[in-house]
Amino acid sequence: MQRLIKGGTAFVNGQLIKADVLVADTKIKAIGENLATDGVDQVIDATGKLVAPGLVDVHVHFRDPGQTYKETVATGSRAAAHGGFTTVGAMPNVDPVPDTPDKIQAMIKHNHEDGVVHIAQYASVTKNRQGQQVVDFQAMKDAGAFAFSDDGSGIQTAGEMYQAMKGAAQVNLPIAAHVEDNSLLFGGIMNAGKRADELGLPGAPSVSESAQVARDLVLAKATGVHYHICHVSTKESVELVRLAKAHGVHVTCEVSPHHLLLADRDISANNSYYKMNPPLRHEDDRQAVIKGLLDGTIDFIATDHAPHSKEEKPKDDMRGAANGITGSETAFETLYTHFVKSGVFTLAQLLNWMTAKPADIFGLSQAGHLEPGKPADIAIFDLNTERTITESSYLSKGVNNPFTGRKVFGTTDLTLVDGQVAYQRK
Known part of the structure; x- marks a missing residue:
């Protein structure tokens, strides 16, 4: 036809x-x-x-298998298509975790059968995403994994991350890291600061992110791995990445639409629809990620699409609510409206950050470009x-x-x- x-x-x-x-x-x-x-x-x-190349999102949660009351490959991929996405990367925080060749092959088969967009599949970095024993990186690559991540959990020990980076480097695939030092959270459920105090909610300091970024950048330089940072959200993280790139570290990073569009001051009430991980930061952090995107420190945009049931996201209380918001269906139009129409970004910049850059950085050679033969x-x-x-x-x-x-x-x-x-x- x-x-x-x-x-x-x-x-x-x-x-x-x-x-x-x-x-x-x-x-x-x-x-x-x-x-x-x-x-x-x-x-x-x-x-x-x-008329654009289909958008590319290397960070989605389809909850399938094991959590299909939240989302399925079928519903998640239809949502992606609704937002203009044609290629996505599905994170491995599902049940069972794809930490063996058989499990990841089963997920890839299911993605192909039920998905209406192209779905690249992450393997976990560690067994059951517990941060204690790395997977067989070569076997996972051979089974079809396009990258590795324990997203949803930061790898807590430097030794385990060092071993993981060496393994991923040997098979020439990226590690996409959720950067979070659990010992620095102190029970916080939103960003620590004035707004958390006003809402009477426990806050977690932003250093919980940047401290692990600093650790990992040193390890990435030592191992030569392609180290990719998921959902960068703090000004300190942006500056650390800027410095690491200047020193030749093979680091890339993404920013989520909500961290570009919102700050903690925009949380008008104790509403779990504003609860995500990493949390919404201060306005100076938001300005820093915008600047980092514009100057190339941050490489592209990824949604971190994270659907939950209504029971898990009671709108009147963040306490006990699940982290995450959906993003596939609103990312392009909210970013276009807020940033392009106001002249902060050009349309070409926004499209590049949502098509060619993620595709090229993650080796998705058939995605991200309008080109005869593609x-x-x-x-x-x-x-x-x-x-x-x-x-x-x-x-x-x-x-x-x-x-x-x-x-x-x-x-x-x-x-x-x-x-x-x-x-x-x-």
Whole structure:
């Protein structure tokens, strides 16, 4: 089947250009102005729309297997497609943890059978994500893991992280680290400071993140591993990464949309929809991650999509509530509305951070670019029509999202994965 996406503004090789995109079966066949409609089965009118490579998110939680009351591969991948994502990286904090070749092969098979987007699968760094015994890195790579992470838990001992980094370096795959020193949390459930005090909630100091970042950067230099830091959130972490990059450490890092858009001062009440890990930080931390993204210290954006049941996220109390918010369905439109329309980011910058950069850094060679011969993974966005984010519009099982009710631009009109419709706006 041939589809012609006609009249849109396409993001090609880092540039926004007026171009048509011709799709033949599963691949992009041609990109250019005024492509002929001869032999085309469907013409998609993209006049006034953005035609982008399918977005790439290397940090999602699909909760499948073992926690499917929160999310499944089917619902999570549909939510991703709704947000314009066509390739995602699924974290391993599921039950059972993919810490053996058999387990990860079973997850990859399930991802392929039930997912409507491409799903790259993380293996855990340690057995059962307990931070005490590293996995067989070569066997996990051979079984199909694209990277390693114990996300949701920081690896607490330097010795264990050192061994993990040596193992990952030997197989030339990244370790994506959740950086958190548990001994520095002191029972905190949000960022320590004035707002926590005002709400009467226990706070955890931000040094719980930056102290482990500092440790790991030294270990990364010693081992030569590709060390990737998940959801950077503090000004100290940004400065440490900036310094490490200047000294040749192979470090990359991501920032989540919520840490770009919100600070702890935005938590207006004791509302668990604002509880995540790492927590929302101070405004100067938020400004630091924006600056770090703009100057290249932070490499790209990843959502940390983390759905939970309503019972786990009571809106009137953070105490005892699960950490995390959803993000797949709101990331592009909230970032576009807040940062691009205000002139802080250019549209090309935002797209680069959500397509080419994560794909290239994680070796996802078939993702992140509009290019003839590549898979027809394409998202079409409406940048001109305002909508209000509503719970009823979510395709994820999780509705734990503090951006519900916001007015946004940049809604997804259509998502193609391998040339097939994965999502279409009604």
